[in-house]
Amino acid sequence: MIEDRIQILRRAAKVSSKEKDADVWCVIAGNDKLLDDIAYNAITAKDRTKILFRETITIEEKHTVKKFDCIMLRGETLKIRELCNASNERGGASIQITQELLKTEPNALILVGPEDAIKKFVGETGRKNIKIEILIEDHTTGFIKSEIKSNLKIPSFLKNTFTPILGVSDVVLSTILISVKKEEYIKDIRSISKKNKLFGIDLKNTIKTTNKKVNETAKKEVTEKESAKKEVAEK
Numbered sequence: 001m002i003e004d005r006i007q008i009l010r011r012a013a014k015v016s017s018k019e020k021d022a023d024v025w026c027v028i029a030g031n032d033k034l035l036d037d038i039a040y041n042a043i044t045a046k047d048r049t050k051i052l053f054r055e056t057i058t059i060e061e062k063h064t065v066k067k068f069d070c071i072m073l074r075g076e077t078l079k080i081r082e083l084c085n086a087s088n089e090r091g092g093a094s095i096q097i098t099q100e101l102l103k104t105e106p107n108a109l110i111l112v113g114p115e116d117a118i119k120k121f122v123g124e125t126g127r128k129n130i131k132i133e134i135l136i137e138d139h140t141t142g143f144i145k146s147e148i149k150s151n152l153k154i155p156s157f158l159k160n161t162f163t164p165i166l167g168v169s170d171v172v173l174s175t176i177l178i179s180v181k182k183e184e185y186i187k188d189i190r191s192i193s194k195k196n197k198l199f200g201i202d203l204k205n206t207i208k209t210t211n212k213k214v215n216e217t218a219k220k221e222v223t224e225k226e227s228a229k230k231e232v233a234e235k
Contacts, residue, residue: 023099025052026080027072027201029112029175030092031144032056035069038083038092042073049075049083052210057199059114068144068173070112070199072206091142093175097203105135106204107180109189113198115139115172121196130188131181140173 028038035054042049052072059066073080084094095110102108111118125132180186186202193200 022077023074024077024080025072025074025097025203025207026084026094027070027097027110027112027175028084028087028092028094029068029070029173030087030090030140030142032067032069034087034090034092034142035071037090038071038073038087041083041086042071042075045075045079048079049073052206055199057112059117059197066114066144066171068112072201072210074207074211088138091140093138093140093173095136095138095175095177097177101135102203102207105179107183107186108135108177108203109180109186110175110177110201110203111193111198112173112175112201113196115174117196117198118174118176121192121198124192124196125189128188128192130185130192132185132189133179133181134176135179136177138175144171144173 028035039051039054042051050073052074054069054071056067056069073083080096084096087094093112097108097110111121113121122132122134178189180189190200
């Protein structure tokens, strides 16, 4: 029995090691303060995770402007999971993407935006008979920035009154990972998402492009270190 338990622990250790070393991706959305902390955590663990990009998305409506940040990371499974958990604990929305998912879902897209806009997007794709499947979804529970348009002509005392209220308004941000059944639908998906003011990420193209940039940067750093060592050795 003791030997059986030892074998179980050894297998668990092997699985844990593989999980730690496997690269995965994630997209996290939320307010700028949350994303500042996530970015700092990722930078301080640069040997375990890389920032692929960060964007500040601005959505202009009739009287207001909503702002939120979105970041995409690549790294070890355990570190990415840690960052996603930290985001969720503070009201952010996150989605993890595994290598297996990318293999089985080549036409996977991520869309981020206010919950009502996401619902309109899903409704419109259904009406146009564009076949999609929502694989993963997450929602923010924290606040995102919302303010009155600067060019809106209203008395300053009213603007000063409503701006703090809007700043803590309960705007739910949704992040969804969808599978597009046919590649020919992707153009229509982009058009509908743009119409509904959603931030979209084409995973296949984005990962391919950002991985290339990350690898080029890593090679450059290695070359610079080797050059520095050579200069020191020659002195």
